[in-house]
Amino acid sequence: MGRMTKRFRKASEGLNAETTYGIPEAIKLIKSRAIAKFDETIEIAMNLGIDPRHADQMVRGVVQLPNGTGKSVRVAVFAKGDKAEAAKAAGADIVGAEDLAQEIQDGRMDFDRCIATPDMMAVVGRLGKVLGPRGLMPNPKLGTVTPDVAAAVNAAKAGSVEFRAEKAGIVHAGVGKASFTEEALVENVSAFVGAIIRAKPSGAKGAFVKKVSVSSTMGPSVKLDISKLSAESGAKAA
Known part of the structure; x- marks a missing residue:
């Protein structure tokens, strides 16, 4: 643990915990300090002015x-017939119907994303208590309940990220790898921040985005300049 502390101290050199940065500068600082x-x-964490x-x-x-x-995503699809074949052709890792439901009930859930055709929701609905707490329950609003399973599988494999505010009003996600170029990371962070800003709910009052920080798995966090976020992400607050 002492070695880890020493590495963290080295990565934190030159950083002021209270200083805020624009997205490009923050990424440059984080990427140069990812020395594991x-x-x-x-990773990005956004503290929002909401009560979920x-x-x-x-x-x-x-x-x-x-x-x-930068992460390999395993996708499970509930579908039958032609839709099942389309899911397999698109690269789904697991495809099934009642048999897949039984596997999940038996505790076998070797996947990161779950997609279903609308006609399979009667089967999937019985798995709510298992899939729900893990954030894996298919949802039409997230595009994971759809007749076009091939498109949904492709989106999941290509880097679609689901987000959901936790009890404290915090949204967090992985937005790339330290091996990505600075430009790629800036684009990803901007896209994520923009999506959150555009998702501002009707009941949110006052300041919506209160604090945003980015970090690498083992490195220090850097705060983003809230006043620049809308312009940098290309999004307008609701």
């Missing part, structure tokens, strides 16, 4: 990162 022996994930316990203040959605996440 593995390809660290670049109220339905009109919930923030949830999906965003397509232009340069992907």
Whole structure:
């Protein structure tokens, strides 16, 4: 643990915890400090001025990162017949119907994203208590309940990221890898921030985005300049 602390201190040199930065400068600082022996994930955390316990203040959605996440995503699809074949052709890792439901009920869930055709929701609905707490329940608003399963599989594999505010009003996600170019990371962070700003719920009052920070898996965090976010992400606050 002492070695890890020493590495963290080295990575934190020259950083002021209270200084805020524009997205490009923040990415440059984070990327140069990702010095672990593995390809660290670049992560973002956004503190929002909401109370997710109220339905009109919930923030949830999906965003397509232009340069992907750098993570291999395993996709399970509930479908039958031609739709099942289309899902397989698109690269789905697991495809099934009642048999897949039984596997999940038995505790076998080796996947990161779950997609279903509308006609399979009667089967999938019975798995709500298992899939729901893990954030894996297919949802039409997120594009994971759809007749076009091939497009949904392609989107998941290409880097679509689902987001949902936690109880404290925090949204976080992995937005790339330290091995990505600075430009690619800036584009991904901008896309994610823009999606959150556009997802501002009707019940949110006052300042919507209160604090944003980016970091690498093992590195220090850097705060983003809130006043620049709308312009840098190309999004207008609701």
